[in-house]
Amino acid sequence: MGEEVKLFGAWGSPFSRRVELALKLKSVPFEYIEEDLANKSPLLIQYNPVHKKVPVLLHGSRPVIESTVILEYIDETWDGNCTILPKDPFERAMARFWVKYIDDKLFSAVWMSCWSEGEMQKNFMEQSKEYLGLLENELKGKKFFGGDTIGMVDIAANFIAFWAIVLQEVAGISLINEEKHPILCKWIEEFLSCQVVKECLPEREKLLAYFHDKKEAILDKKAPVY
Amino acid sequence: MGEEVKLFGAWGSPFSRRVELALKLKSVPFEYIEEDLANKSPLLIQYNPVHKKVPVLLHGSRPVIESTVILEYIDETWDGNCTILPKDPFERAMARFWVKYIDDKLFSAVWMSCWSEGEMQKNFMEQSKEYLGLLENELKGKKFFGGDTIGMVDIAANFIAFWAIVLQEVAGISLINEEKHPILCKWIEEFLSCQVVKECLPEREKLLAYFHDKKEAILDKKAPVY
Numbered sequence: 001m002g003e004e005v006k007l008f009g010a011w012g013s014p015f016s017r018r019v020e021l022a023l024k025l026k027s028v029p030f031e032y033i034e035e036d037l038a039n040k041s042p043l044l045i046q047y048n049p050v051h052k053k054v055p056v057l058l059h060g061s062r063p064v065i066e067s068t069v070i071l072e073y074i075d076e077t078w079d080g081n082c083t084i085l086p087k088d089p090f091e092r093a094m095a096r097f098w099v100k101y102i103d104d105k106l107f108s109a110v111w112m113s114c115w116s117e118g119e120m121q122k123n124f125m126e127q128s129k130e131y132l133g134l135l136e137n138e139l140k141g142k143k144f145f146g147g148d149t150i151g152m153v154d155i156a157a158n159f160i161a162f163w164a165i166v167l168q169e170v171a172g173i174s175l176i177n178e179e180k181h182p183i184l185c186k187w188i189e190e191f192l193s194c195q196v197v198k199e200c201l202p203e204r205e206k207l208l209a210y211f212h213d214k215k216e217a218i219l220d221k222k223a224p225v226y
Numbered sequence: 227m228g229e230e231v232k233l234f235g236a237w238g239s240p241f242s243r244r245v246e247l248a249l250k251l252k253s254v255p256f257e258y259i260e261e262d263l264a265n266k267s268p269l270l271i272q273y274n275p276v277h278k279k280v281p282v283l284l285h286g287s288r289p290v291i292e293s294t295v296i297l298e299y300i301d302e303t304w305d306g307n308c309t310i311l312p313k314d315p316f317e318r319a320m321a322r323f324w325v326k327y328i329d330d331k332l333f334s335a336v337w338m339s340c341w342s343e344g345e346m347q348k349n350f351m352e353q354s355k356e357y358l359g360l361l362e363n364e365l366k367g368k369k370f371f372g373g374d375t376i377g378m379v380d381i382a383a384n385f386i387a388f389w390a391i392v393l394q395e396v397a398g399i400s401l402i403n404e405e406k407h408p409i410l411c412k413w414i415e416e417f418l419s420c421q422v423v424k425e426c427l428p429e430r431e432k433l434l435a436y437f438h439d440k441k442e443a444i445l446d447k448k449a450p451v452y
Contacts, residue, residue: 050327050360062316069323069326089303092302093296096295097291
């Protein structure tokens with residue numbers, strides 16, 4: 001396992017930050033390569049010809065793509081001092097289910113709540129409320145989704161802990177708050193206070209400014225939503 | 227692992243048929259429970275309160291949901307005489323990538339090509355063409371996506387081998403054909419000729435009649451697309 005590890009990422013992408021966090025949790029040394037998403041490098045396109053997106057994990061000469069696929073690859077390739085997925089098959093299935101739930105349901109509902117207006121926004125906010133409620137419920141009695149330590153669901157939920165909070169500020173709405181989601185907010189506090197998590201987040205002010213700049217163009221449909 | 231296994235499925239769902247196929251490949255005895263999707267059973271809603279969808283795999287008292295999550299659970303729980311995912315972490319990552327590609331990209335492009343009209347249909351057909359081309363390429367030099375034997379990608383691609391062929395007939399379009407996809411068509415032939423696969427497919431005429439009946443309502447938006 002002595003082959004070189006490179007991560008092609010983007011500072012503001014929760015998906016490449018997931019991979020960064022998993023590598024650090026596993027104490028895997030790696031070289032980070034920042035991609036300019038407006039002008040993607042030939043290497044990124046070579047390694048991810050299907051989606052042409054970050055993150056790409058390059059292990060030796062083998063590229064692995066899609067953040068959730070990469071997280072499982074990291075867990076199966078390096079022992080490190082932690083496991084990203086639990087050992088028990090049923091608990092593994094539950095973790096995979098919640099990761100899929102975050103990616104397929106929650107992410108787009110929260111994202112679209114922040115980047116839409118009027119009736120559409122109202123509908124997305126209703127959806128987000130329902131989805132966040134289920135996540136709140138899942139956390140009951142636990143410090144992290146992974147139990148006492150950070151696991152795959154916590155890593156995948158980095159978007160909720162950081163990006164969603166910044167986005168709701170930009171949009172001037174309140175999706176996640178202490179009153180409605182006391183357990184989720186406690187988790188956010190715990191998660192963001194971990195040193196290794198802090199190292200894998202963008203600067204708050206930089207992200208805020210980035211989304212503020214994009215807001216008008218996105219709402220006017222002059223820029224793509226993603 | 228002596229606990230009872232039950233599968234809540236629907237005859238026409240490629241997703242529950244995936245699980246059926248995996249259980250049979252692993253020689254796991256199970257009880258199949260057909261769900262009426264127009265009138266879901268209280269048990270289905272109890273076991274899958276989040277999505278209220280088939281398939282649900284009940285192992286003892288523990289429900290596992292989402293077909294791809296269930297496939298991994300089956301692979302990790304029962305040894306059987308085959309492995310659904312390869313052993314090597316990189317090959318596992320590649321298989322997971324293609325399964326995600328089929329579910330996130332190919333499925334909706336093919337489905338929507340068959341259930342739309344005019345400009346929208348043209349766009350979905352263009353997308354399907356691109357996505358199917360990549361799948362054709364992935365199969366080069368291989369009998370199955372899994373190599374010499376059926377693996378996770380083959381199981382997930384059951385939709386392409388059977389449902390897509392029926393759907394394109396109903397829609398009167400040609401997405402997958404011998405001329406454009408000789409390798410994919412050879413794979414379809416190989417896949418559909420396996421006895422265990424045949425046991426996990428709906429009757430062709432029944433599925434054809436089902437979609438024919440639905441066609442008008444779906445195109446008129448009188449029925450939901452999914």
